[in-house]
Amino acid sequence: MWGRATAAAIPGFLLSAGVTGLVCWLLPGPWQSTLVPGVVAFFAVWMAAMAVAFQFRNGKRAWAWFGGGAVASLGALWLLQTLQWVR
Structure with missing residues (x-):
């Protein structure tokens, strides 16, 4: 339970x-x-992520999915800014 809760709090x-x-x-x-x-x-999105985190079987899966999603979304933001597609 603590693994899923921390996955919701940090990478979520x-x-x-x-x-x-x-x-x-x-x-x-x-x-x-x-x-x-x-x-x-x-x-609202963070609260939804907290609710979804407890649907995973264990904390490792929650950390993997939320961590991967966080890296992908923040990487996309960085890429958009680096390519100067957004200001």
Whole structure:
């Protein structure tokens, strides 16, 4: 149980930040206009990640999926910024 809870708290937080950041950056218009809705959506996504974490069989699987998702989403954010596709 503690493995799944920590997977929801640490990589789940990063995954939620990455997914919310991607959605906010990819919407049309300046990213500043999506800041407040993005923060509100972030908490909803993080709470959903916390609920999903307890659906895994064990903590290792939760850490693997959430960790991989966090690396992928934050890597996509980094790549978009490096290629200057978003500002």
